[in-house]
Amino acid sequence: xxxxxxxxxxxxxxxxxxxxxxxxxxxxxxxxxxxxxxxxxxxxxxxxxxxxxxxxxxxxxxxxxxxxxxxxxxxxxxxxxxxxxxxxxxxxxxxxxxxxxxxxxxxxxxxxxxxxxxxxxxxxxxxxxxxxxxxxxxxxxxxxxxxxxxxxxxxxxxxxxxxxxxxxxxxxxxxxxxxxxxxxxxxxx
Numbered sequence: 001x002x003x004x005x006x007x008x009x010x011x012x013x014x015x016x017x018x019x020x021x022x023x024x025x026x027x028x029x030x031x032x033x034x035x036x037x038x039x040x041x042x043x044x045x046x047x048x049x050x051x052x053x054x055x056x057x058x059x060x061x062x063x064x065x066x067x068x069x070x071x072x073x074x075x076x077x078x079x080x081x082x083x084x085x086x087x088x089x090x091x092x093x094x095x096x097x098x099x100x101x102x103x104x105x106x107x108x109x110x111x112x113x114x115x116x117x118x119x120x121x122x123x124x125x126x127x128x129x130x131x132x133x134x135x136x137x138x139x140x141x142x143x144x145x146x147x148x149x150x151x152x153x154x155x156x157x158x159x160x161x162x163x164x165x166x167x168x169x170x171x172x173x174x175x176x177x178x179x180x181x182x183x184x185x186x187x188x189x
Contacts, residue, residue, distance in 0.1 A: 002185045003031045005075035007083035012042025014081035014173055019049050021178035028185055031074055036085055062088050077185060084116055089141050099139035102177050104169045106151055107135040111144030121162040132156050132165060134172045136180050150180045
């Protein structure tokens with residue numbers, strides 16, 4: 001069984017989508033959700049879905065090996081689903097090409113530090129871009145610079161608002177993220 005640990009900082013809608021997608025899989029399971037945000041909605045979702053979820057402190061993530069040791073024991077793959085902190089080098093090195101993130105734009109455009117959530121959708125609207133989408137990519141030691149695994153796009157119209165752009169992007173996330181993860185994990189074992 002391939003084990004996924006999900007990192008989430010917010011409401012957890014992508015985490016829930018992934019958990020539900022793999023609930024009946026005989027080859028892939030979500031074993032745990034980790035969050036850095038004590039108020040994250042993902043905790044309520046995990047309780048409802050009967051998935052263990054834990055809060056961790058910045059020090060156990062960046063300054064010592066507490067989170068790393070947990071991951072080494074519990075995860076084959078790490079999935080970032082709306083997680084906002086940069087992954088420490090020690091974790092990246094321990095899981096080469098086994099940490100996957102989803103970004104709500106077509107990288108390399110609209111990526112980097114501070115480019116998450118509505119910040120991205122506002123930047124897309126302000127730029128006058130005619131399309132946006134999602135990028136699923138491997139995580140390396142830099143924000144949004146890991147090798148691209150998959151992209152899907154959607155049109156941006158003049159009448160779109162950052163909120164309507166966000167909705168279009170969420171639909172792409174829900175449609176593609178679990179399926180791309182499944183394909184990647186089954187291919188790599």
